Amino acid sequence: MTTFIARRxxxxxxxxxxxxxxxxxxxxYVGDPIENILGQEATQADYNELVDRLGLNDxxxxxxxxxxxxxxxxxxxxxxxxxxxxTQIIAERAPATLELAFISGLLALTGGxxxxxxxxxxxxxxxSHAIMTGSLIGVSLPTFLIGxxxxxxxxxxxxxxxxxxxxxxxxxxxxxxxxxxxxxLKSLILPxxxxxxxxxxxxxxxxxxxxxxxxxxxxxxTARANGLPERKILYSHALRNTLIPxxxxxxxxxxxxxAFAIITESVFQWPxxxxxxxxxxxxxxxxxxxxxxxxxxxIFVIINLIVDILTYAVDPRARGTQPGSxx
Amino acid sequence: MKHNINTMLGACAIGTTAMLIGMAVPADAETxxxxxxxxxLTLDPHAQxxxxxxxxxxxxxxxxxxxxxxxxxxxxxxxxxxxxxDPTIWEFKLRKGVTFHDGATFTADDVVFxxxxxxKQTSAMKELLASVTDIIKIDDHTVHIKTKGANPxxxxxxxxxxxxxxxxxxxxxxADPQDFENGKNNHAVTNANGTGAYMITSRAPDAKTxxxxxxxxxGRGKFPLEVTEIVYTPIKSPATRVAALLSGEVDxxxxxxxxDLRRVASDAKLKVVKAAQNRTIFFGMNVGxxxxxxxxxxxKNPLADVRVRQAINIAINRPAIxxxxxxxxxAPTGVIMPPFVNGWTKALDGHPKYDVNKAKALxxxxxxxxxxxxxxxxxxxxxxxxxxxxxxxxxxxxxIGIKVTLDAKPxxxxxxxxxxxxxxxxxxxxxxxxFDSEYIFNYLVHSTTDxxxxxxxxxxxxxxxxxxxxxxxxxxxxxxxxxxxxxIWAVVQKEVLYAAIHNQVLNWGMTKRxxxxxxxxxxxxxxYLKFNK
Numbered sequence: 055m056t057t058f059i060a061r062r063x064x065x066x067x068x069x070x071x072x073x074x075x076x077x078x079x080x081x082x083y084v085g086d087p088i089e090n091i092l093g094q095e096a097t098q099a100d101y102n103e104l105v106d107r108l109g110l111n112d113x114x115x116x117x118x119x120x121x122x123x124x125x126x127x128x129x130x131x132x133x134x135x136x137x138x139x140x141t142q143i144i145a146e147r148a149p150a151t152l153e154l155a156f157i158s159g160l161l162a163l164t165g166g167x168x169x170x171x172x173x174x175x176x177x178x179x180x181x182s183h184a185i186m187t188g189s190l191i192g193v194s195l196p197t198f199l200i201g202x203x204x205x206x207x208x209x210x211x212x213x214x215x216x217x218x219x220x221x222x223x224x225x226x227x228x229x230x231x232x233x234x235x236x237x238x239l240k241s242l243i244l245p246x247x248x249x250x251x252x253x254x255x256x257x258x259x260x261x262x263x264x265x266x267x268x269x270x271x272x273x274x275x276t277a278r279a280n281g282l283p284e285r286k287i288l289y290s291h292a293l294r295n296t297l298i299p300x301x302x303x304x305x306x307x308x309x310x311x312x313a314f315a316i317i318t319e320s321v322f323q324w325p326x327x328x329x330x331x332x333x334x335x336x337x338x339x340x341x342x343x344x345x346x347x348x349x350x351x352x353i354f355v356i357i358n359l360i361v362d363i364l365t366y367a368v369d370p371r372a373r374g375t376q377p378g379s380x381x
Numbered sequence: 382m383k384h385n386i387n388t389m390l391g392a393c394a395i396g397t398t399a400m401l402i403g404m405a406v407p408a409d410a411e412t413x414x415x416x417x418x419x420x421x422l423t424l425d426p427h428a429q430x431x432x433x434x435x436x437x438x439x440x441x442x443x444x445x446x447x448x449x450x451x452x453x454x455x456x457x458x459x460x461x462x463x464x465x466x467d468p469t470i471w472e473f474k475l476r477k478g479v480t481f482h483d484g485a486t487f488t489a490d491d492v493v494f495x496x497x498x499x500x501k502q503t504s505a506m507k508e509l510l511a512s513v514t515d516i517i518k519i520d521d522h523t524v525h526i527k528t529k530g531a532n533p534x535x536x537x538x539x540x541x542x543x544x545x546x547x548x549x550x551x552x553x554x555x556a557d558p559q560d561f562e563n564g565k566n567n568h569a570v571t572n573a574n575g576t577g578a579y580m581i582t583s584r585a586p587d588a589k590t591x592x593x594x595x596x597x598x599x600g601r602g603k604f605p606l607e608v609t610e611i612v613y614t615p616i617k618s619p620a621t622r623v624a625a626l627l628s629g630e631v632d633x634x635x636x637x638x639x640x641d642l643r644r645v646a647s648d649a650k651l652k653v654v655k656a657a658q659n660r661t662i663f664f665g666m667n668v669g670x671x672x673x674x675x676x677x678x679x680x681k682n683p684l685a686d687v688r689v690r691q692a693i694n695i696a697i698n699r700p701a702i703x704x705x706x707x708x709x710x711x712a713p714t715g716v717i718m719p720p721f722v723n724g725w726t727k728a729l730d731g732h733p734k735y736d737v738n739k740a741k742a743l744x745x746x747x748x749x750x751x752x753x754x755x756x757x758x759x760x761x762x763x764x765x766x767x768x769x770x771x772x773x774x775x776x777x778x779x780x781i782g783i784k785v786t787l788d789a790k791p792x793x794x795x796x797x798x799x800x801x802x803x804x805x806x807x808x809x810x811x812x813x814x815x816f817d818s819e820y821i822f823n824y825l826v827h828s829t830t831d832x833x834x835x836x837x838x839x840x841x842x843x844x845x846x847x848x849x850x851x852x853x854x855x856x857x858x859x860x861x862x863x864x865x866x867x868x869i870w871a872v873v874q875k876e877v878l879y880a881a882i883h884n885q886v887l888n889w890g891m892t893k894r895x896x897x898x899x900x901x902x903x904x905x906x907x908x909y910l911k912f913n914k
Contacts, residue, residue, distance in 0.1 A: 085793025089800065093430040094824070095508035098831050103502070136586055137423050137559040138566055146585075202620050209628045217624045218616050219588065323616045325588035332617070333419075333587065336762065338793045 062362060066355040071122070073351040077344055078118045087134050087338040121344060130348075131341035135333065140345045143330065149230045150220060151319070151326030155311045157242055158250030162311075163304055165254045167297075170261025174269070175288065185258075192255035197314065201248040201321035208244060216241050218323035249318040253307050257300060264296040305361040309354045411912055412610040413895070415905070416622055417635035420587045420615035425569040426543035427498055428558045430505040433615075435541050436904045440592055440611065441482075442543035442575030445473055445492070446536055450909050452659070452721060452816070452901045454536060458487065458544055458576065468531035468857050475522040479599045481546045482573075482580045489518040494547035496526070504558045509538045511832075512854070530855040533862070537815040549574045578604070578908040579611055589614050604908040611907055626651065626890050633891040635903060639708045639765060645890040652892075655710075656899035658885040660812040662764055663717045664697075664757075664774070665825075665879055666690055667805035669840025675756035675786075675805045683753050684805065690877035692743040696781045697774055697880060698735040706769045711883035716874065717811060717821065719884045721901060724818030724866040729874065732881070740781045752782020758804040759787060760795040765885055771808055774882075799838040802829075807838060810885070814902070818866045822850040826873055839878050846872055 088104050105111055109120065124131065130140035169189075173182040192200075209217035221237030223230045232238025268274065269292055277287045316328035323329070327346060334342035421437035422429045439447070445459035459473040479487040496516045499506040512535070515527040528535060550556055555569035573581045578600060579592035592611040600606065614631070616622040619638040625631045627648060637645055637653060646653045666684045667673060673682050683689045699713035715732035718725050744752065759771035768789045775785035785806075790798075798804040813820050827834040827850045828842035849865050856862040873879070887899050896911040 085791060086797040087793075089796050090793060091505075093505060094836065095430065097508065097835060100508070132559070135422055136570075137425070137428050138570055138586075142566060143586075202624075205621060205624045209630070210624050213628055216630060217628055218621050218630070219614055223585075321618050321621060323588075323614070323618065323621060325585065329587060329617070336791065336793065 058366065059359075059363065062359050066359065069355055070348065070351055073347060074122060074125070074344070075118060077347045078114065078121065081338075081340050081343065082114070084335065084340075084343075085338040087340055090337050091134050125345075125348065130345040133334075133339055133342050135337040135339040135342065140341045143342065144327065144345055144349065146230075147325065147327045147330050150232075150324060151312060151315050151328060153231060153233065154242065154245055154249060154318070154324060154326060155308065155315060158246040158248075159253070159304070159308050159311055161246055162250040162253035162257055162307070165250075166257025167261055167300070169254075170258040171265060171288075171293065173258070174262045174265035177266075189255040189258055192251040197248060197252070197317045198321050200251060201244070201318060204244045204248060205321075215244055217244075220325060245318050245322045245324050248321065249311060249315060252314075253304075253311060256307070257304065260303060261296060261300055264299060265292060268292045268295050302361055302365060305357055305364075309350075309357045312353055313350055410609045411607055412612060413608045413633065413907060413910065414612045414614070414631040415633050415907075416614050416616045416625060416631045418615065418617060418619075418622070421590070423559065423570045424573045424581070424584070425555070425558055425567060426545060426575075427495075427501075427504040427506045428567075428570065430509070430541070432903060437590065437613065438543055438575075439541075439577070439904060439906055440579040440908075441573045441577045441581060442545065443577050444542050444544065445475075445539050447906075448540050448900075448902060448904075450898050450900050450906060454540065458492070462536060464531070464533070464857075465525070468533075469528050471526045471528070471532075471535050472519075473524050473526065475524065476599060477522055479576050480597055481549065481576055482595060483546070483549060485546050485548055485574075487544070487546075487576055488521045489524045490521075491544055491547050492516070492524050493518050494550070495544045496542065498545065498550070498556065498558065499542055501557055503560045506542060509542065512538075531857045532854065533857050533859065534815060534817055534819065537817060541814070544576065545569070546574050578606060587615060598908075600908065605911045606908050607912050608907045608910050623890070629892075632895065633889060633897065633905070635887075635889055635905070637888040637890040639710045639888070642708070642710065642888055642890075650893055651890060654889050654891065654897070654899050656887050656901055657712055657720060658812075658887040658903065659719045659721060659814075659816075659901045660764075660810050660885045661714060661717045661719055661881060662711075662767075662770065662808065662810045662883055662885065663879045663881040664693070665799070665807050665809055665838045666693070666877075667838070667840055668876070668878060669842060670805070673755070673805045677754040677784075678749075683747070683749055683755075686747045687875075687877060688743045688747040689749065690880070692740040692747070692781060693778065693783070694877050694880045695733045695736045695743075696740040696777055696783075697882065698777055699732050699882060700735070701777075702770060702773050703883060706766050706773050707883070707886075710765070710886045710888060712886065713883045714881050716870070717825065717879045717881045718818065718870075719813060719901075722813045722816050722818055722821070724863065724870060726867075729870055737780055744781060744783075749782070752784060754784040754786065755806050756786045756788055756804075758795060758798050758807040759789040760792045760808065761789040763792040763795070764808075764810045767808060767810075770882065800835060802838060802840065804838060809836070809838070811836075812902075818870065819850070819853045822853070822869055826850065826869065826878065841876065841878050843872070 088101055092100055092104060109117060128141060133140050133143055136143060169185050173185055176182050205217045208215045219241060220232045221241035222235040223232045223238055224234045232242055274287060274292060277291055315326060316331060318324065319326050319328035320332050330342060331346045417433065419433045421434040422431060423434060426438050426442050443457045445457060446454055447457045449455045458476055458479065460476050462471060462473045465472050475489060475492065481487060493516050498504065500510050512528045512532045513526055514529055517525045519525055526535065550569065553568035555567050559567040559570050571584065578595055578598045580595050582591045582593050584590045590613040594606065594609045616625055622634050623641045623645065626634045626645065642653055645651050668685055670682050672680055676683060703709060703711045703713050713732050714730050716729040720730065744750065757771055757775060759768055761768040771787055771789060775787050778785050799807055799809060811821065811825065823833050824836040826837060827847050829835065829837050846869060849869055853862060853865060887903055889899050891897060894913055896913055
């Protein structure tokens with residue numbers, strides 16, 4: 055187990071270094087940050103001076119290793135756009151994104167399981183058909199369209215929910231939360247639905263398919279033959295086996311929820327990391343872009359690692375073969 | 382249970398107090414909720430020279446003199462100003478009885494400190510003070526600004542130069558504008574202490590900024606000051622911004638997308654207010670190089686021939702662009718200068734008549750009867766419908782045989798093409814913060830040198846014209862100066878260096894409860910806002 059984790063960690067470091075290298079090469083093609091920093095009145099002398107000061111004349115490998123060296127000590131530089139330390143900006147923005155991702159992940163998981171079981175058990179009811187058809191919308195409509203649609207219905211026409219922002223947030227010093235105020239909770243509803251809808255339908259369809267498969271199994275038939283109550287058969291025997299693949303998928307999807315948050319955040323002006331990243335791209339704010347990409351890579355690597363360890367620990371079959379290979 | 386009752390009683394008591402306090406506040410206590418596309422980048426008044434940043438800063442800090450809601454220069458922290466007998470020295474008489482938000486008194490020391498701060502290497506405002514050599518305190522309420530040679534237009538450059546408190550800045554380690562290297566936070570980036578009508582109460586960058594009225598503001602009684610609280614939220618997505626206005630969550634938005642204007646105007650509670658903006662959109666052409674890289678003509682530069690440029694100029698159907706691309710929200714023009722600028726005349730503004738046959742004849746005369754192919758570089762996220770303008774123009778030029786390949790890119794990639802002279806045919810927009818033609822000439826007409834002509838992508842160079850442009854900076858006889866300006870414009874127009882398209886129109890969407898004109902620089906100053914009673 056220990057060697058397994060050590061090996062995975064080593065791989066993780068290589069992945070991060072490669073992500074940093076790729077993003078660094080890409081930054082060359084995003085545009086010229088100096089133009090944005092100096093504005094239209096700058097002279098050529100100002101331009102050259104700033105290029106020098108930021109070290110942008112050095113060859114890419116030199117810049118890359120300088121970045122890695124500083125990043126290892128936790129220094130990601132100063133944002134070109136906001137002129138504040140990047141680590142500070144990211145720490146300010148992370149709670150908004152993580153809260154949104156967590157709530158929509160929770161929504162997707164509970165909604166997906168409940169609807170999945172319902173549609174599996176009551177395959178021919180009208181409600182099941184309605185849910186299955188509705189889930190097609192969740193899979194096929196692009197996120198920004200769902201967001202705008204929800205804003206139009208619930209904010210503009212019905213005026214029930216806010217169309218943008220986080221509402222009133224409570225500052226706990228190291229974390230800001232919208233979960234403690236009514237306006238914060240109301241602000242969370244539409245973005246959480248928008249972000250979670252795709253994952254919800256995905257989990258729902260997975261649960262439904264697994265459940266239908268499990269219900270055909272011999273041991274379920276045996277349980278029925280033995281006269282066990284239907285409730286017990288469904289919820290304690292069938293469901294438990296259904297959930298194993300669901301949990302590993304959910305773990306992996308959480309990473310993509312954070313990454314997909316970019317679109318939802320820009321539709322709802324949600325002041326999180328995704329919105330920060332979009333602004334950074336437009337301004338060619340290289341330090342923020344680099345730090346964001348590294349952070350997302352770290353999150354993915356950690357989630358993968360946890361999923362691998364869980365699979366390794368839970369499923370005896372995983373131990374026999376190459377550790378870490380997940381479906 | 383007992384505990385619960387106590388809490389409830391406590392809550393009631395707080396509620397009652399709140400009601401009492403609420404009643405104590407004067408009836409005209411009014412909050413304005415304001416949204417626009419982008420947030421201010423920093424509270425440091427000298428760290429960015431950029432529209433949205435200046436707009437927020439104007440509520441908190443004040444310059445010596447500023448442009449009011451009709452863009453007219455009016456006194457702010459200076460009460461009067463004039464050149465002294467020595468034309469290289471300007472004297473500014475400062476306002477008395479002004480205090481900063483923290484209570485410190487405003488004196489000449491603060492002005493000297495702030496201008497020197499704005500001239501430092503890490504300041505983004507230093508270019509506006511390039512002509513200033515020194516600033517001297519004469520007494521507590523008089524300062525002298527010394528310039529290299531005479532600078533008759535110095536006041537025009539000072540409308541966005543804000544004054545900070547010397548004591549506060551030094552005490553908080555903010556004596557210099559934020560630098561990129563040290564990785565430390567500069568106190569002035571997230572905190573503010575100005576003399577302005579509003580004080581910052583909370584700020585979360587890119588999310589929400591709350592300002593409240595400054596009870597000790599010197600302008601009490603001079604300005605409406607009916608707004609007592611400003612809640613400012615940037616909303617990036619245009620659809621969401623409009624939705625927030627329609628749902629009544631905000632009271633005023635800048636940047637209403639042209640396709641949503643009718644929707645906003647048709648709402649019973651809302652209105653759209655318009656004004657011509659201080660920004661012209663135009664095409665630039667490479668007239669200087671012997672051969673072009675981006676065309677299909679070998680060994681020659683078709684744009685070097687003035688007849689080709691004239692053909693392009695009359696082949697662009699400006700009224701059609703106004704009607705179809707801009708949905709009426711633009712003012713077609715024939716000169717790269719908005720109407721507020723000194724040097725503007727109706728004759729210059731008149732745009733040439735759209736004439737395909739004449740354009741074809743001109744091309745034939747120049748030896749391009751079958752036209753030619755060329756790449757047009759265009760930004761796609763900078764100006765209103767910028768890419769669509771280029772598409773329309775490409776189709777129009779196609780009708781006279783010029784086959785345009787459109788290359789639209791984000792501004793961060795488009796602008797370097799112009800500054801590095803890597804484009805032969807491009808779209809650009811230009812605003813004139815000094816409201817004087819000299820600013821346009823300095824950046825767009827003068828040959829590119831270390832100091833001037835940095836945005837002149839035309840490669841046009843005329844030593845005689847350059848000399849005239851340089852002379853403007855120190856010409857104190859304004860009549861003579863205006864005559865030279867007219868002469869320079871005559872050359873620019875005759876040479877067709879640029880094909881002007883239109884001036885942009887600003888649209889602010891707002892609730893009918895307020896009475897607020899649109900400011901031509903796109904800078905709402907909320908101390909002027911009035912509520913309809």
